[in-house]
Amino acid sequence: MNPPQSFLTPIQPYLAEVETRMRRLDENHHQELGNALEHLLSSGGKRLRPAVALLTGRMFGGDPQRLVTFSSAIELLHTATLVHDDLIDGSLLRRGISTLNAKWSPAATVLTGDYIFAQAARLAAETESANVVKRFAMTLATIVNGEINQLFSTHRYTSREDYFTRIYAKTASLFELATGEAADLSQVSDGIVEVMRKFGYDLGMAFQIIDDILDFTGLQETVGKPVGSDLRQGVITLPFISYMENNPTDDDVQALIIGEKVNIDKLVNDIRDSGAIDDAFQVAQSYIREACDILSVQPVCDERDALMELSEYVVMRHI
Amino acid sequence: MNPPQSFLTPIQPYLAEVETRMRRLDENHHQELGNALEHLLSSGGKRLRPAVALLTGRMFGGDPQRLVTFSSAIELLHTATLVHDDLIDGSLLRRGISTLNAKWSPAATVLTGDYIFAQAARLAAETESANVVKRFAMTLATIVNGEINQLFSTHRYTSREDYFTRIYAKTASLFELATGEAADLSQVSDGIVEVMRKFGYDLGMAFQIIDDILDFTGLQETVGKPVGSDLRQGVITLPFISYMENNPTDDDVQALIIGEKVNIDKLVNDIRDSGAIDDAFQVAQSYIREACDILSVQPVCDERDALMELSEYVVMRHI
Numbered sequence: 001m002n003p004p005q006s007f008l009t010p011i012q013p014y015l016a017e018v019e020t021r022m023r024r025l026d027e028n029h030h031q032e033l034g035n036a037l038e039h040l041l042s043s044g045g046k047r048l049r050p051a052v053a054l055l056t057g058r059m060f061g062g063d064p065q066r067l068v069t070f071s072s073a074i075e076l077l078h079t080a081t082l083v084h085d086d087l088i089d090g091s092l093l094r095r096g097i098s099t100l101n102a103k104w105s106p107a108a109t110v111l112t113g114d115y116i117f118a119q120a121a122r123l124a125a126e127t128e129s130a131n132v133v134k135r136f137a138m139t140l141a142t143i144v145n146g147e148i149n150q151l152f153s154t155h156r157y158t159s160r161e162d163y164f165t166r167i168y169a170k171t172a173s174l175f176e177l178a179t180g181e182a183a184d185l186s187q188v189s190d191g192i193v194e195v196m197r198k199f200g201y202d203l204g205m206a207f208q209i210i211d212d213i214l215d216f217t218g219l220q221e222t223v224g225k226p227v228g229s230d231l232r233q234g235v236i237t238l239p240f241i242s243y244m245e246n247n248p249t250d251d252d253v254q255a256l257i258i259g260e261k262v263n264i265d266k267l268v269n270d271i272r273d274s275g276a277i278d279d280a281f282q283v284a285q286s287y288i289r290e291a292c293d294i295l296s297v298q299p300v301c302d303e304r305d306a307l308m309e310l311s312e313y314v315v316m317r318h319i
Numbered sequence: 320m321n322p323p324q325s326f327l328t329p330i331q332p333y334l335a336e337v338e339t340r341m342r343r344l345d346e347n348h349h350q351e352l353g354n355a356l357e358h359l360l361s362s363g364g365k366r367l368r369p370a371v372a373l374l375t376g377r378m379f380g381g382d383p384q385r386l387v388t389f390s391s392a393i394e395l396l397h398t399a400t401l402v403h404d405d406l407i408d409g410s411l412l413r414r415g416i417s418t419l420n421a422k423w424s425p426a427a428t429v430l431t432g433d434y435i436f437a438q439a440a441r442l443a444a445e446t447e448s449a450n451v452v453k454r455f456a457m458t459l460a461t462i463v464n465g466e467i468n469q470l471f472s473t474h475r476y477t478s479r480e481d482y483f484t485r486i487y488a489k490t491a492s493l494f495e496l497a498t499g500e501a502a503d504l505s506q507v508s509d510g511i512v513e514v515m516r517k518f519g520y521d522l523g524m525a526f527q528i529i530d531d532i533l534d535f536t537g538l539q540e541t542v543g544k545p546v547g548s549d550l551r552q553g554v555i556t557l558p559f560i561s562y563m564e565n566n567p568t569d570d571d572v573q574a575l576i577i578g579e580k581v582n583i584d585k586l587v588n589d590i591r592d593s594g595a596i597d598d599a600f601q602v603a604q605s606y607i608r609e610a611c612d613i614l615s616v617q618p619v620c621d622e623r624d625a626l627m628e629l630s631e632y633v634v635m636r637h638i
Binding site for chain 1: 345347348349351352400403406407424425426427429430431432433436437438440441443444445447448449451455456457459460461463464466467468469471544564
């Protein structure tokens with residue numbers, strides 16, 4: 001589903017170790033937990049978060065074993081939030097593969113998510129860095145708070161500022177954690193840690209914007225869900241916002257904002273045919289430019305080049 | 320609801336700080352999260368776990384601020400697991416007060432639990448002890464794994480061994496964490512940490528056995544739920560097991576084991592009128608004796624005496 005990318009070459013053996021670490025559960029765990037975790041982990045995630053953590057840490061010569069532990073923690077945290085997310089959304093498919101939620105009771109799904117949180121926290125603690133665990137917990141709080149905001153919002157927010165806040169909580173906060181704490185574990189200065197947090201932030205923001213573009217432009221087979229899914233669920237993303245800014249009186253736009261019935265297929269086509277997709281793409285590219293500016297002054301090595309390539313991949317995958 | 324106990328006297332100011340720390344949320348948190356947390360924390364928990372952690376740590380002269388942080392983490396972990404528990408059981412009342420679940424959607428309840436986990440993990444990390452966080456994560460895994468075992472069990476287990484395994488996961492594991500890591504934070508030897516883990520284990524086992532006895536003997540107003548709730552939900556506890564051992568051919572016992580309809584009120588009365596309650600109480604007392612034996616060789620101080628008193632309170636509260 002995801003052909004190996006050349007930017008993964010410098011860290012291929014470590015990524016393989018991450019796969020093993022993520023599956024290593026406590027003795028005495030219930031067998032269904034192992035089955036559930038295997039189902040979740042084998043369903044084609046790109047492992048971008050572990051990849052950026054490993055590349056960042058190795059760029060600064062960080063200890064590979066601590067970075068493997070940390071990267072496994074990051075991906076498990078991501079996995080646990082997806083499990084609870086799918087339960088909350090009632091999603092039956094993710095990346096074209098059935099969610100846990102589709103197969104299991106809500107009770108089992110809640111508990112499996114909790115168990116994966118516990119494993120993630122344990123791996124985070126095994127890095128032996130109090131900073132890592134603190135930031136880890138704060139990131140989980142940020143992600144969950146973002147979801148609660150969305151759940152309780154009584155109207156549909158349509159400002160760019162609100163959109164950026166939402167995608168920070170949803171996606172960029174975890175990328176920021178991955179790169180910042182990978183740098184921290186590799187014993188660089190606090191200044192470099194901050195810079196690398198910014199790198200992860202930029203990368204994560206771009207990644208989510210492209211994801212949101214793909215919801216308009218992608219083929220169902222690639223995206224794993226029907227085109228226009230976000231709008232159908234009332235989730236406002238950048239292409240819609242851009243279209244709305246240029247077509248404020250459009251009937252469908254107005255209807256969608258107040259939650260009235262809208263012909264989503266028509267609206268998706270109108271947005272695709274407008275300059276909104278390109279506008280959103282420009283925003284993603286500007287984040288990636290900032291990310292690459294940060295990389296340009298980091299140590300020259302294969303890992304840095306790989307991070308450059310990965311950053312470009314993040315914006316080019318929509319084509 | 321719970322009159323102040325004299326064994327809390329040596330740690331009263333620290334317990335007050337725990338109340339404050341547990342309520343201190345991130346900036347930017349959604350207001351409903353604060354409301355939900357306040358509702359949960361103000362619903363009359365006894366704070367026994369923070370109390371044993373604080374008393375244990377102070378018995379060894381541990382730093383009060385680190386112990387307050389740790390004790391707050393313990394109680395929040397406990398609170399988070401209760402939130403997800405009530406959702407799973409569909410409980411509408413706990414300690415006679417409405418659960419989050421009764422007021423909120425499942426989605427909001429899942430997320431609130433997750434957010435409280437995040438806060439608990441953050442406080443655990445703020446102890447600056449990698450051991451604390453590791454054990455913390457392992458305990459969460461133990462608790463959740465226990466719940467999953469119960470969820471997936473295809474028949475009703477009736478052995479004492481299975482019962483002890485279940486109440487370890489459900490209750491004693493967290494008491495063990497509270498006392499063991501409080502000792503660890505107070506810089507005692509590894510041997511003493513192990514002994515104090517055992518103390519917490521004994522206390523937690525006794526506590527849960529008494530809780531299970533109260534489900535048969537307690538007044539609804541005290542327990543906050545109808546008498547016989549466990550049996551009604553198919554949860555097998557020690558009084559039933561003891562009764563079954565002495566009355567293996569009893570029709571109601573047989574029917575309950577295979578999940579057939581049973582007159583629970585009659586069975587509860589039969590169990591109350593038998594020696595099963597006293598037998599279960601003897602088991603709880605033997606755990607408390609072991610707990611007190613451990614305390615008897617610890618440093619002589621007010622905190623040790625308070626832990627003795629607390630241990631006796633745990634078994635006497637059923638009278």
